[in-house]
Amino acid sequence: MKILMVCLGNICRSPLAEGIMQHLADKAGLDWQVDSAGTGDWHVGRAPDRRSIAAALNEGIDISKQVCRLFRVGDFDEFDLILVMDKSNLSNVLAFARNSSDRQKVKLLLGDKIVPDPYYDDTQFAPVFKLIEAGCKEIIKQYI
């Protein structure tokens, strides 16, 4: 299965989600490929936010080699599941959808809850890691 994690900047939440989901899938022996993207272009080509890199490293996951990229309409063809962090990400991604098959691939990572944006609050990176980790564990349970 191919999963794309999407947030706004692709430097805080979705890089964590990519790293965590790939780590958990590998550990569970699943042949899953995980990528991430953003809908805003401010940080394209850059590494994740240093606070996300640190929060992940603190839990034994290295996300430092990831490179920020924009979401593109072709991602609907390439990925089986597109997981977004909040409702604004949801409407940004759905605006690219061409048909109901595209729309059906897009879901909030946490089901009916959101992963808040930690960009303006240093203290939120560790809790956001935990929220994303719990969401990824739920997804794995649903899809295996």
Ligand code: 4NP
């Ligand atoms: P993210 O957080 O969507 O979790 O990557 C953000 C990062 C940067 C910006 C907004 C959100 N920004 O406006 O630059």
